[in-house]
Amino acid sequence: MSDDKDPLRTDSQPPDLNREREELLRSFPRSGKLAEEIVMELDGMRKRIAELELHNARLRARLEEDDAIHQLIERIETLEAEKRELLHRNERAQAESEIFHERFAQVEGEFSNMANLFVASNQLHSSMSPRRVTRRIKEVLAQLVGAERYCMYLATPGGHELVPVASEGVGSHDLKPLPTDDSRIGEAYRTDAAVFDENADPSQGTVDDPAVVIPLSIDEKVVGAIAVFSTLSQKTCFTTIDFELFKLLGQHAAAALVSASLYVQAGQKLPGLEAFLDLSV
């Protein structure tokens, strides 16, 4: 029985329980420290996560802000484009407005010219008194043309001389019959065309060098001439309407004057109806 081995008995040396205990006891503080370190590290990580989340939130907010800015930029670009379009339209409208104003001024000018011609014609033919007709001719020259010194001549029956019949601002020594084959006044009579120098200042004209000479006709026959020796100082050039008025005077003045004279000679009697019966052509 002595060989019976104790089942609990081993050949190896028994563990040094004391030492293990010591080691175990020694390892406890280390583990605690490690656990403390782990806990601290965990706290640090949590803080870091919180920081990162905050940073992330900020970045997200900023990104949203960037989107808003982007949208604003897009809006500004759209508005800028609209502004450019409006400016362009405004420029076009201004240009059209200027054209309109120019055309309006042209129309007003034309209207003014037409009114001048109408009034001149109306006044020339609104009287059957030779004196009044003469006064109206002078008014057309003075008021509408701006003539300061002028004379109206009628040709003698033979057509050799031009005799002054009405004048303004001219001395009596300058009012004498003129031969039709000489002088600028005679030239207008002979050629049936207005004589003038388009480059000359009409206010500087003289009796010898009139600003303009207009032939007077009745039924396409030249019967006299009007010489405008000079114009008012402010009238330094002739315009289109002046030449229209010259044409009107040339075609109407003598006719109005002769009609009035014949009417007076006829004792201011109107011809009987029989005088008008065979007028249809």
Added chain:
Amino acid sequence: MTAPMAEYTCLIVEDSPMMRQLLVFALARVKNLRVTEADDGVDGLRKLASARFDIIVTDINMPIMDGLKLVKRVRSDPVHKDTPIVIITTEGSQEDRQRALQLGANAYITKPIQAPQVIATVKELLKID
């Protein structure tokens, strides 16, 4: 309902029937302007005494009473002392212009007239657009 447009009255004092007709034609282009004509200064004063005018357009050289005398009389008239006066004349010298303006004229236009100039002057003095 829109308010009725203001109506303006203008007195033209001019001895030449032709010029009067031309001025009437020109001023007919001004909207709501009613024109009355007078043959000379005396006739003008008579018409000024019988009605109120917003503007006077007058010639200078006229028989009986010239335009400058008319300007003087108008400026001493309590009713029309502030009424704008436009002189339309053949007298183109600077002295004539100065004299008329010193007497109280508001504008000075020399003949031959351009209707657009007369219209613009009247509109400006009446403050019409």
